[in-house]
Amino acid sequence: MELEKSFELHIPSVLGFEKVVVDFAASVGKTVHLPAERIEDLKTAVAEACINAIEHGNKMKPGTKVSISFTIEESKLQVAVQDEGMGIGQITPPSIEHTIAARKERPRGWGIFLIKNLMDEVEFETHPGGWNVVRMVIRLQEE
Amino acid sequence: MSNDIEATIRNIDNVAIIDIKGDVTAVTGEAIEEAYQEVSLAGSTKILLVFDQACYINSGGIAILIGIVSESQENKQIIRITGLSEHFHKIFDMVGLTRYTDIFPSEAAALQGF
Numbered sequence: 001m002e003l004e005k006s007f008e009l010h011i012p013s014v015l016g017f018e019k020v021v022v023d024f025a026a027s028v029g030k031t032v033h034l035p036a037e038r039i040e041d042l043k044t045a046v047a048e049a050c051i052n053a054i055e056h057g058n059k060m061k062p063g064t065k066v067s068i069s070f071t072i073e074e075s076k077l078q079v080a081v082q083d084e085g086m087g088i089g090q091i092t093p094p095s096i097e098h099t100i101a102a103r104k105e106r107p108r109g110w111g112i113f114l115i116k117n118l119m120d121e122v123e124f125e126t127h128p129g130g131w132n133v134v135r136m137v138i139r140l141q142e143e
Numbered sequence: 144m145s146n147d148i149e150a151t152i153r154n155i156d157n158v159a160i161i162d163i164k165g166d167v168t169a170v171t172g173e174a175i176e177e178a179y180q181e182v183s184l185a186g187s188t189k190i191l192l193v194f195d196q197a198c199y200i201n202s203g204g205i206a207i208l209i210g211i212v213s214e215s216q217e218n219k220q221i222i223r224i225t226g227l228s229e230h231f232h233k234i235f236d237m238v239g240l241t242r243y244t245d246i247f248p249s250e251a252a253a254l255q256g257f
Contacts, residue, residue, distance in 0.1 A: 015168070018201075019199070022199075037229070037230065044230070047199075047201055048202055051202065095239075096209055096212075096238060097239070100212070100243070108206065110205050110238060114237070
């Protein structure tokens with residue numbers, strides 16, 4: 001029998017509230033018996049997705065929200081983070097060498113870089129109607 | 144939401160040590176940047192960043208740290224790091240910070256031969 005459980009959270013577009021989601025993600029990670037190191041990966045990826053949604057998606061506009069859903073399936077945990085924005089377009093992958101050579105003070109794009117490197121699957125979707133969603137999957141270990 | 148961070152400076156021999164307590168984000172990271180500027184102005188060429196094992200570091204904080212490392216390369220300073228959890232050690236590796244700084248398991252180890 002396939003087990004599926006879903007949870008949903010909504011946070012205001014205010015930096016700092018991503019930590020509420022991070023704490024929730026840690027609890028979900030423990031519930032599905034992720035190893036401690038994978039829970040840390042999940043916490044960082046979820047935090048970065050929420051920060052992007054707050055800062056770049058919703059542009060911190062009062063009244064906008066970020067919706068986060070956690071879906072536990074038999075072999076994976078899926079997290080979807082959705083904003084109400086118009087999309088941020090293509091982002092050049094960051095490079096520390098380029099930053100140092102170009103003497104850039106505040107290089108950006110590290111959030112997406114971390115999400116892609118820490119999660120097992122990542123998918124970005126932008127809707128012309130005005131919302132973006134990032135779907136992240138972390139595979140559950142076999143018992 | 145709390146934006147508390149403390150970045151305090153102390154010196155041991157010729158090493159400037161910046162103790163960082165609290166979350167490292169784009170907002171709070173400015174305190175680290177200010178501490179770095181202060182030790183740079185004082186002429187320090189050896190700088191040790193001491194993080195709190197329990198701290199939360201996000202991409203905004205990482206961007207600030209990369210900026211500091213970038214400036215240190217220009218100023219011919221050496222930066223060492225200690226106090227990171229295993230997870231953030233991995234993150235620093237991932238973003239390439241460990242190509243420009245060395246991470247040590249303890250303050251004593253970081254000061255050894257600095």
